[in-house]
Amino acid sequence: MTADQPTVDELRGASETLLIPLACRARGSRERMSGGFRDDLAEGLVSRFGVDLDRYAVDKPSIKGVIARGAWFDSQVIAFLRAHPNGCILSVGSGLNTMFERVLRQIAAGGWHWIDTDLAPVVDIRREVFPDTDMRSTRVLDVTDAEALAEILAAGRPICVVAEGVLMYLPEPAVRTLFETLAQLALDAGVPCRICFDWCSPLMVRKSRKHPAVRHTRDTSIIFHWALKSPRDIQGWHPAWTLRAQSQAPMTQAGLKSRLFGLTYQAFTGGRWFYGCAAMDVAQAGSQRAP
Numbered sequence: 001m002t003a004d005q006p007t008v009d010e011l012r013g014a015s016e017t018l019l020i021p022l023a024c025r026a027r028g029s030r031e032r033m034s035g036g037f038r039d040d041l042a043e044g045l046v047s048r049f050g051v052d053l054d055r056y057a058v059d060k061p062s063i064k065g066v067i068a069r070g071a072w073f074d075s076q077v078i079a080f081l082r083a084h085p086n087g088c089i090l091s092v093g094s095g096l097n098t099m100f101e102r103v104l105r106q107i108a109a110g111g112w113h114w115i116d117t118d119l120a121p122v123v124d125i126r127r128e129v130f131p132d133t134d135m136r137s138t139r140v141l142d143v144t145d146a147e148a149l150a151e152i153l154a155a156g157r158p159i160c161v162v163a164e165g166v167l168m169y170l171p172e173p174a175v176r177t178l179f180e181t182l183a184q185l186a187l188d189a190g191v192p193c194r195i196c197f198d199w200c201s202p203l204m205v206r207k208s209r210k211h212p213a214v215r216h217t218r219d220t221s222i223i224f225h226w227a228l229k230s231p232r233d234i235q236g237w238h239p240a241w242t243l244r245a246q247s248q249a250p251m252t253q254a255g256l257k258s259r260l261f262g263l264t265y266q267a268f269t270g271g272r273w274f275y276g277c278a279a280m281d282v283a284q285a286g287s288q289r290a291p
């Protein structure tokens with residue numbers, strides 16, 4: 001790497017947090033922590049950028065949780081592309097995620113397209129590693145920028161927005177605007193629209209600096225902001241959103257302690273989840289439920 005190339009050490013704020021899932025995937029792969037999970041690309045990236053695994057991938061439950069989360073997101077994206085072979089995956093806050101490469105191994109290249117996006121300093125780094133191709137491009141996109149989203153939806157392709165480990169870093173009004181904007185744009189354009197995201201309970205947000213992965217970031221001001229009690233609450237923001245699937249896999253597959261903690265939280269909150277992943281669709285008038 002030359003002196004004028006962007007480095008991960010310069011990342012600040014929520015952008016530094018991309019090193020957490022990257023390091024977890026790399027360490028999980030290197031040390032064979034989750035069954036057959038392998039991510040050679042993530043392993044190569046942490047070596048190339050000198051990512052400190054002892055800072056960003058410290059505890060086993062976080063590593064296993066990140067791997068389980070990624071597997072769940074992959075499965076949702078693959079199901080969407082099988083249903084919409086000409087669809088577009090819009091990954092927001094992509095960081096140095098290797099999801100496109102993992103998905104491409106499981107579903108044949110065809111008419112679908114993939115857009116990876118993030119804030120400018122991250123895109124500078126991503127572009128060093130992931131060159132644009134006919135199928136995949138990388139661009140700067142602040143997920144709170146409604147005009148930029150409108151431009152992408154205007155292409156008229158069925159769209160699946162992927163926000164893995166992203167929305168909790170945004171203030172609630174920004175997340176709400178994202179869901180309202182996406183639903184309205186999809187309805188206006190008459191295109192199928194899905195969003196896959198993970199969400200944190202109010203307790204998880206309040207304790208975010210104590211989170212075993214987040215507590216080690218160099219930037220100590222990083223905290224979670226957006227809290228949710230249930231993905232169904234999003235229907236209160238825009239009634240077109242319907243819950244398609246949800247998962248607690250990052251908790252249940254992260255080891256006994258995380259599983260028990262999740263169950264205890266449910267017992268004390270009338271069944272609510274501490275942390276979850278969800279896929280929601282915009283229901284078009286008269287449309288059948290998508291697979």
Ligand SMILES: C[S@@+](CC[C@H](N)C(=O)[O-])C[C@H]1O[C@@H](n2cnc3c(N)ncnc32)[C@H](O)[C@@H]1O
Nearest residue numbers: 014015017018021093094095097142143164165
């Ligand atoms: C924890 S990382 C997740 C990275 C990636 N999705 C993954 O799972 O490996 C959070 C990412 O969200 C990005 N981010 C934070 N605020 C954003 C915003 N307003 N618009 C777009 N991306 C944002 C950060 O730059 C960072 O890359």
